[in-house]
Amino acid sequence: MTTYKTIRYEEPEARIARIVLARPETRNAQDTRLLYELNDAFDRAAQDDGISVVILAAEGPHFSSGHDLREPEKYEVMAEHRTVGTWCGFTCGGAEAQMAREKEIYLGFSERWRNMPKPTIAEVQGKVVSGGLMLVWPCDLVVASEDAVFADNTVAMGISGAEFFNHPYELGVRKAKEMLFTSDSVSAADAHRLGMVNHIVPRAELTEFTLDLARRIAEQPLFALKLVKEAVNTAQDNQGRSNAMQTSFALHQLCHSHNQQLHGRLIDPSFLARQKEIASRW
Numbered sequence: 545m546t547t548y549k550t551i552r553y554e555e556p557e558a559r560i561a562r563i564v565l566a567r568p569e570t571r572n573a574q575d576t577r578l579l580y581e582l583n584d585a586f587d588r589a590a591q592d593d594g595i596s597v598v599i600l601a602a603e604g605p606h607f608s609s610g611h612d613l614r615e616p617e618k619y620e621v622m623a624e625h626r627t628v629g630t631w632c633g634f635t636c637g638g639a640e641a642q643m644a645r646e647k648e649i650y651l652g653f654s655e656r657w658r659n660m661p662k663p664t665i666a667e668v669q670g671k672v673v674s675g676g677l678m679l680v681w682p683c684d685l686v687v688a689s690e691d692a693v694f695a696d697n698t699v700a701m702g703i704s705g706a707e708f709f710n711h712p713y714e715l716g717v718r719k720a721k722e723m724l725f726t727s728d729s730v731s732a733a734d735a736h737r738l739g740m741v742n743h744i745v746p747r748a749e750l751t752e753f754t755l756d757l758a759r760r761i762a763e764q765p766l767f768a769l770k771l772v773k774e775a776v777n778t779a780q781d782n783q784g785r786s787n788a789m790q791t792s793f794a795l796h797q798l799c800h801s802h803n804q805q806l807h808g809r810l811i812d813p814s815f816l817a818r819q820k821e822i823a824s825r826w
């Protein structure tokens with residue numbers, strides 16, 4: 545993939561790649577194309593020996609509004625790209641095709657980016673909603689502007705949380721439950737206090753602050769950076785994170801199937817009447 549339609553790939557200075565989500569007109573909603581382009585860009589940075597650190601940033605007022613709720617061409621775009629797995633060929637339909645899609649582009653990509661062998665930094669402003677968390681949380685460090693807020697409204701959709709279920713590890717068990725039970729947002733200040741965010745900065749300083757952090761990391765020997773990242777991720781996985789992630793993904797699929805059987809669609813339709821009121825609280 546050489547040209548991107550939904551992201552930009554920049555090299556602001558030596559050893560630093562900056563990937564920018566570039567669908568501000570949808571508040572950077574993740575359609576299938578954006579996720580494949582993002583995956584391609586992470587691969588490009590990983591395979592370039594001249595790059596040591598990757599920044600993931602976003603254009604516009606909000607970092608990401610989550611999965612694209614209006615996307616028409618889901619499986620067509622996947623058929624062009626397939627990257628992570630070959631769970632099924634999509635002629636299967638039903639829960640099998642749904643699970644295959646989500647295994648590849650949601651859980652699969654987010655895990656892949658988390659384990660990419662170079663330090664990554666999320667540069668976050670404005671709102672980060674549900675699927676948006678699955679772009680921020682795989683990054684190693686998070687720098688947020690003062691106005692950043694983080695929310696997951698999937699329970700209101702009749703679903704047990706976003707597919708990359710890192711909530712308990714990011715926020716601690718009690719705050720994770722409150723966030724999920726209520727669909728309320730977590731402020732940048734609370735996220736910082738709980739350890740989900742490394743630094744909070746004024747919006748006007750976000751890009752330069754993040755670049756300076758990347759610059760200081762990029763001065764370190766790259767192989768040691770790769771190995772220390774692997775050491776920390778392995779420590780977390782050995783505490784049970786990987787197994788918990790697989791279980792919560794299966795529960796997420798069960799919710800989709802339940803909604804499909806009961807309502808004939810993947811989400812609980814009562815969400816549509818409540819969506820605006822919930823968003824007004826963020």
Ligand SMILES: C/C=C/C(=O)SCCNC(=O)CCNC(=O)[C@H](O)C(C)(C)COP(=O)(O)OP(=O)(O)OC[C@H]1O[C@@H](n2cnc3c(N)ncnc32)[C@H](O)[C@@H]1OP(=O)(O)O
Pocket residue numbers: 569570571573605606608609610611612613614671673674675676697698703705706707819823
């Ligand atoms: C397992 C599931 C995981 C998921 O991620 S499901 C998706 C969950 N996400 C949401 O429910 C968020 C929906 N969006 C919003 O609540 C709001 O947006 C924001 C709070 C993020 C931003 O509000 P504001 O700045 O006032 O923008 P605006 O006028 O609501 O939206 C601007 C344009 O962006 C489109 N858009 C926003 N979010 C999405 C989305 N998630 N998917 C597709 N399009 C989206 C709108 O429709 C509109 O478009 P137009 O200008 O044509 O009216």
